Amino acid sequence: xxxxxxxxxxxxxxxxxxxxxxxxxxxxxxxxxxxxxxxxxxxxxxxxxxxxxxxxxxxxxxxxxxxxxxxxxxxxxxxxxxxxxxxxxxxxxxxxxxxxxxxxxxxxxxxxxxxxxxxxxxxxxxxxxxxxxxxxxxxxxxxxxxxxxxxxxxxxxxxxxxxxxxxxxxxxxxxxxxxxxxxxxxxxxxxxxxxxxxxxxxxxxxxxxxxxxxxxxxxxxxxxxxxxxxxxxxxxxxxxxxxxxxxxxxxxxxxxxxxxxxxxxxxxxxxx
Amino acid sequence: xxxxxxxxxxxxxxxxxxxxxxxxxxxxxxxxxxxxxxxxxxxxxxxxxxxxxxxxxxxxxxxxxxxxxxxxxxxxxxxxxxxxxxxxxxxxxxxxxxxxxxxxxxxxxxxxxxxxxxxxxxxxxxxxxxxxxxxxxxxxxxxxxxxxxxxxxxxxxxxxxxxxxxxxxxxxxxxxxxxxxxxxxxxxxxxxxxxxxxxxxxxxxxxxxxxxxxxxxxxxxxxxxxxxxxxxxxxxxxxxxxxxxxxxxxxxxxxxxxxxxxxxxxxxxxxxxx
Numbered sequence: 001x002x003x004x005x006x007x008x009x010x011x012x013x014x015x016x017x018x019x020x021x022x023x024x025x026x027x028x029x030x031x032x033x034x035x036x037x038x039x040x041x042x043x044x045x046x047x048x049x050x051x052x053x054x055x056x057x058x059x060x061x062x063x064x065x066x067x068x069x070x071x072x073x074x075x076x077x078x079x080x081x082x083x084x085x086x087x088x089x090x091x092x093x094x095x096x097x098x099x100x101x102x103x104x105x106x107x108x109x110x111x112x113x114x115x116x117x118x119x120x121x122x123x124x125x126x127x128x129x130x131x132x133x134x135x136x137x138x139x140x141x142x143x144x145x146x147x148x149x150x151x152x153x154x155x156x157x158x159x160x161x162x163x164x165x166x167x168x169x170x171x172x173x174x175x176x177x178x179x180x181x182x183x184x185x186x187x188x189x190x191x192x193x194x195x196x197x198x199x200x201x202x203x204x205x206x207x208x209x210x211x212x213x214x215x216x217x218x219x220x221x222x223x224x225x226x227x228x229x230x231x232x233x234x235x236x237x238x239x240x241x242x243x244x245x246x247x248x249x250x251x252x253x254x255x256x257x258x259x260x261x262x263x264x265x266x267x268x269x270x271x272x
Numbered sequence: 273x274x275x276x277x278x279x280x281x282x283x284x285x286x287x288x289x290x291x292x293x294x295x296x297x298x299x300x301x302x303x304x305x306x307x308x309x310x311x312x313x314x315x316x317x318x319x320x321x322x323x324x325x326x327x328x329x330x331x332x333x334x335x336x337x338x339x340x341x342x343x344x345x346x347x348x349x350x351x352x353x354x355x356x357x358x359x360x361x362x363x364x365x366x367x368x369x370x371x372x373x374x375x376x377x378x379x380x381x382x383x384x385x386x387x388x389x390x391x392x393x394x395x396x397x398x399x400x401x402x403x404x405x406x407x408x409x410x411x412x413x414x415x416x417x418x419x420x421x422x423x424x425x426x427x428x429x430x431x432x433x434x435x436x437x438x439x440x441x442x443x444x445x446x447x448x449x450x451x452x453x454x455x456x457x458x459x460x461x462x463x464x465x466x467x468x469x470x471x472x473x474x475x476x477x478x479x480x481x482x483x484x485x486x487x488x489x490x491x492x493x494x495x496x497x498x499x500x501x502x503x504x505x506x507x508x509x510x511x512x513x514x515x516x517x518x519x520x521x522x523x524x525x526x527x528x529x530x531x532x533x534x535x536x537x538x539x540x541x542x543x544x545x546x
């Protein structure tokens with residue numbers, strides 16, 4: 001009995017697979033749409049492999065000029081790199097401190113003021129949607145050239161990203177302990193500080209380390225708009241076509257970023 | 273301080289007064305009614321077991337009593353005073369024990385018990401976890417009472433299930449409550465530990481005159497520890513009787529299946545199964 005009904009089911013599946021169904025039509029339509037999307041994107045991006053072919057030898061020529069590295073300016077390069085790391089550290093820390101309370105307001109399950117949920121989410125999406133580079137551009141105009149504009153740029157963008165990440169994490173967290181503490185008579189903010197923060201703190205710290213590391217990499221370019229750090233020297237070297245200096249700077253950035261990756265990876269493993 | 277006294281000194285003989293009353297409680301969810309017109313009373317020092325099949329509305333009922341869910345209709349009164357807006361002062365009088373213990377895993381056992389004092393101390397003390405000496409002393413006494421004084425500094429997440437539930441009971445004790453509601457407190461624990469936990473709850477009920485409402489799904493545990501049994505099915509109260517009068521027939525009526533329940537009930541009354 002079972003064998004024959006199973007065989008019937010298989011036969012039905014096979015005949016269904018051969019038939020032209022609405023479902024198959026839809027699959028083809030989706031495939032055609034995706035293909036069209038790629039074709040348009042290819043056109044808009046002005047992809048031209050021929051240009052790459054002619055440009056590559058140029059790059060090779062520069063690379064040949066880059067040796068030997070210029071070490072006479074190493075102290076300046078190191079100082080500028082340290083500036084970049086410091087900007088990322090301060091910016092990320094400020095962003096995290098701002099992100100914790102805003103994340104609470106952006107978490108549907110624990111927010112003390114549900115009316116603010118959507119406004120806060122929109123605000124955070126706005127911060128997240130504007131890159132630190134763009135923020136830095138604005139802040140250079142507002143507070144002048146220098147690393148402080150960079151710090152502000154990093155802080156604002158990371159605030160949005162970090163708060164959204166924390167909020168998504170809080171919205172998926174087990175609320176049992178939080179409810180238990182509330183039934184004991186704790187107020188909303190007390191319950192959040194007592195029952196929620198200790199359990200999400202390791203995740204918050206580890207993502208903050210990750211953002212710091214990410215922001216060091218991202219903020220190497222902030223100097224291009226005059227917002228301090230190693231980016232300024234990078235741009236100067238490129239403008240002067242001083243490739244030895246340019247590649248020395250890139251090498252220093254690589255070494256520092258790699259060291260920081262290792263450090264932050266090690267710290268994050270310690271936290272888990 | 274009377275909070276400390278409740279823990280250390282033998283209490284006055286429990287007065288036979290009604291402590292918790294649930295009146296015509298109704299809670300509907302979009303698709304179905306979870307609790308329908310439920311009423312019952314619990315006296316100080318009384319152990320009430322709440323029975324019923326899965327989905328009977330026990331958890332919803334507990335959440336309404338604890339103030340975690342707002343009922344559509346009906347009231348919960350404590351010592352004849354209706355609890356309307358649950359302020360901290362009202363919340364702390366009803367302590368809740370959960371099936372999943374609900375301790376803050378990364379805090380110590382002591383800090384978890386101190387959470388029971390959050391309804392008494394100013395908010396800033398709670399947020400910074402800076403408690404006064406007498407609160408810490410009381411919390412340690414509560415831990416001693418559940419036999420876990422030596423684990424006070426241990427992280428809650430590293431304790432066994434039975435130990436975590438003991439810490440949760442100590443947290444409830446630290447609230448100095450009038451009522452303890454326990455939602456399936458032993459459903460995740462093995463039989464021996466289940467018995468220990470229920471004994472502990474029964475002891476608190478008898479000694480401190482606290483009213484205990486405890487949902488269970490093992491009938492023999494209800495018969496062994498409860499004074500009274502309320503049975504819930506499809507969100508309605510089907511039975512409300514002395515635990516001594518509860519038998520296999522009543523159980524079958526409640527659960528709607530004679531076979532399954534018959535075995536359970538026979539086992540609990542000590543008769544050999546055929």
